[in-house]
Amino acid sequence: MILIENDFFKLEEEKGTVSLCAFQKGFLLSDVNKILDQFPRVSITSFQNLKKAIAEAVNQPVNIGVYLPLVTHLISKDKMTASLKVLATPAEFDQLKTDLAEKALETLNQAGITEGLNLNAIQDGLVPMQWVEAAKGIAPVHGRDASVRYYELSERKPTIQETGKADFYHLNFIDEVEQGEWLGEKIPPTDGTDGVNVLGEVLKAKKGKDKKLLYDQKTVRVAEEDGRFILRAAIRGIVSSAAGKISVANHLRIDGDVGIATGNIEFDGSVTVNGTVHEGFSVKAGVDIAILSEMGVREVERIESLNGDIFIKGGVFGKGIIRAAKTIFVKHANECTLEAGEDIHIGFYSKGSRLIAKNVITEEHKGKIFGGVIEAKGRVFANEIGNKIELKTIIQVEGFDRIRLQEDYVALLTEYKQSVQMIEEIQRHIDVYESFSLNLNDRQQAHLQNLKKAYDEKLKEISTHDQHRETLMKMLKIKGDGEISICRSAYPETYIEIKNMKKKVESLTRGTFYVTGRELKYE
Incomplete structure (x- = not known):
């Protein structure tokens, strides 16, 4: 088929090949390009042959390109879209328009x-010399990952509540549940929906990732309910998170006082005393202790938590051992001794007491410390220290090595990351074995149990790392290498000591004392 013929050359197409026969020199190559614009279906594959044929004009046909279909297609690399282009001039397009849809489908x-x-x-959207999307595949919808949520433990953050003329020291301390109450749930992962590309090839959807429900099997049970796995309390008690697992600790509730009627209390779980603890009596618990009487306690023998916190709503008066492995919360401390493995929080005041903890914190607006000795590791905070009659008050902060603490923190994060990677690897092995659980021999079953035991041990390790991380973060937020902050005023006869650097307050003072290097600073 001759496409064009003039005095200089002839352009023709045969079986999809385009050739040019030049028989007279003098035709400009640029003018050839203008003529080719009239033939959108001609695609030059050898510009060198075209240039040579025009220049030499030897009167021999030379292959210069191919003749494309009227309607050409393009498939994207991911095979998710296909586009069409009509290779025609506007005039040609109008003439062929009625047949284009059929040719496009073909x-x-x-x-x-x-x-x-x-x-x-395809029917109404085609235009000349423009790509038009004619097909689009359906992407796979990957499955949702499993979602897990647990009972939300109350934040142990004491507050002062004012009702009329009375001030109440309040703390959401005990999360008590009855047997059968909801403790958590898991919505299983979904399979997802397969997709398909424009060539009809199935695109497999990825199943959502599963997540493990972490719970104490002795005190929490799991059951499938309406397609979800629900955790419920197997016993009545206090909700806690131990070793990374939701659990229910034994709870002993004393509706009245601890005294002659009850005798001394010693319990391996948590203890709540709705009344007070009489003089000379003791309460010792494996986990938390809450004493809820507004009267507080006076001249007790011992109140001790071996692994948890102590909350005494009404405060402490007089001698006796008040000791917690973690944190102590009291409304006030009067000529007593409090020892905490973590922090001591005072609602109103500490008078003539000895307080020993990592940090001693009083309520921001009303908290006072006057008289006695405060021994802290990192920080002491009070609205007032000392009083107008200049009662001798000693505040001692042992301080710490910030650089060493930062190094410990970085090392801990590395250990934490390694533990997480290891527990994920153990879980992968467990998943493989459990997928063949019905076909495992005795040796393989034993190995599976060992893997589960290793998982639990590693989970405990991660939980310990996490608790240690929180402690280090709290210390690193302290100003300098040790801090004493006075929000309102420190009175004369207040003695401040941080990392063996001492200062006696001679006049009313407010602000923050801290140590950097070998210098006691104040701001």
Whole structure:
């Protein structure tokens, strides 16, 4: 088929090949390009042959390109879209318009494009010399990951509540549940929905990732309910998170006082005393202790938590051992001794007492410390220290090595990351064994149990790392290498000591004392 013939050359197409026969020199190559613009279906594959043929004009046909179909297609690399282009001038397009939809469908069919056809675009949306999306695949919808949520433990953050003329020291301390109460749940992962590309190839959806419910099997039970796995309390008690697992600790509730009627209390779980603890009596618990009487306690023998916190709503008066492995919360401390493995929080005041903890914190607006000795590791905070009659008050902060603490923190994060990677690896092995659980022999069953035991041990390790991380973070937020902050005023006869650097307050003072290097600073 001759496409064009003039005095200089002839351009023709035969079986999809385009050739040029030049028989007279003098035709400009740029003018050839202008003529080719009239033939959108001609695609030059050898510009060198075209240039040579025009220049030499030897009267011999030379292959210069190919003759493309009227409707050409393009499939994206991901095979999710297919586009069409009509290779025609506007005038040609108008003449061929009635047959273009049929030719487009034929082009798509020959290319194997069968899915997601956009018939509206094919029938009415085609335009000359522009790509038009004619088919679009359906992407797979990957499954949702399993979602897990647990009973939300109350934040142990004491507050002062004012009701009329009375001030109440309040703390959400005990999360008590009855047997059968909800403790958590898991929504299982979904399979997802497969997709398909424009060539009809199935695109497999990924199943969502599963998550493990972490709970103490002795005190918490799990059951499938309406497609969810629900955790419920197996016993009545106090909700806690031990070794990274939700659990229910034994709870002993004393509705009245601890005294002659009850005798001394010693319990391996948590103890709540709705009344007070009489003089000379003791309460010792494996976990937490809450004494809820507004009267507080006076001249007790011992109140001790071996692994938890102590909350005494009404404060402490007089001698006796008040000791907690973690944190002590009291409304006030009067000529007593409090020892905490973590922090001591005072609602109103400490008078003539000895307080020993990592940090001693009083309520921001009303908290006072006057008289006695305060021994802290990192920080002491009070609204007032000392009093107007200049009662001798000693505040001692041992301080710490910040650089060493930062190094410990970085090392801990590395250990934490390694533990997480290891527990994920153990879980992968467990998943493999459990997928063949019905076919495991005795040796393999034993190995599976060892893997589960290793998982639990590593979980405890991660939980310990996390608790240690929180402690280090709290210390690193302290100003300098040790801090004493006075929000309102420190009175004369207040003695401040941080990392063996001492200062006696001679006049009313407010602000923050801290140590950096070998210098006691104040701001």
